[in-house]
Amino acid sequence: MIDxxxxxxxxxxxxxxxxxxxRGATTRRIAEEAGVNEVTLFRHFGSKDALLEQMMRDLAAQKDQMRLPDVPQNPERELIAWAKAHHSETCGKRPLIRQMMSDFEERPDLVPCAVEGPHSAMSQLRRYVSQLHAGGFIANAVASSEVDAAVTMFMGAVFADGMNRDVMPIMFTQPIDDTLRAYVRIFLRGLHALPEAVWPLAELQVSAPLTSSSE
Structure with a gap:
């Protein structure tokens, strides 16, 4: 019952x-919507600020279907599935995200709560790129600055598509599956990933360090 x-x-x-x-999300409104009294709300969360901050953290948390494999097998297929999960999640939370973004200027203290999920996703994607290199899917060293730029552009494209496809259809003329596949292929090309035809040979290659000291 407590949970x-x-x-x-x-x-x-x-x-x-x-x-x-x-401002308008008062504890009274929230308690009425939840079908509990305010005493119960305060017993669980202590304050409105603590409740809303926890709500943002929970909604930003990574879901199981939004995790990349530790050992890559098929980069394009795995990244497309990952991008689809993130895109679907963004679309489902679109009104909430827009509300949060509108509050950031007045409440900059909310930003760390709201971006825990995106930060985790970016870290996960960087680790995946490292695993792609270790597995031989990326043959040559890639500067860390280029990896960061590629990760930022890829995630930014998926997020922008999820947030804006409904209001700016002129920017997103292709079906979402085709668009996400294109994002993934551009991402992999930007990292100089090997073509699928030579993936079976990847395990025989000797990996160089992912990060180059000379950029």
Whole structure:
């Protein structure tokens, strides 16, 4: 019952916050939406700020289907599946994310809570690139600055597509599956990944360090 109350309050907080923003998401509104009294809300979270910050962290947390494999087998297929999961998650939370972004200027202290998930995703993608190199999918050394730029552009493209496809269709004329596949292929080409035809030979190659000292 305790866990159920906590879950219901967090879900209610997300719904109320999406409609009313930080100022309008009062504990009374959230408690009514969750079907509990304010005493129960405060017993679980202590304050409105703590509740909404936890709500943001939970919603930004990485889901199991949004994790790349530790050992790459098929980079294009794995990255497309990962991009689809992130895109779907972004689309599903679009109104909430927009509300959060509108509050950032007035409440910059919210930013660390809201970006824990994206930071984790970027770190995961960087590790995956390292594993691609270790597995022979990327044959030559890639400067760390180029890896960072490629990761940023790839994630930025997926996020922008998920956030804006509904309001700026002129920018996104291709079906989402085709677009995500194109993002992945551009990402891999930017990292100088080997073509699929030579993947079976990748394990026989000797890997050089991923990060080059001379950029």
């Amino acid at each position: 159920d109350h906590r879950h219901r309050i967090l879900q209610a907080a997300a719904r109320v916050y999406t409609l009313h923003g930080w």
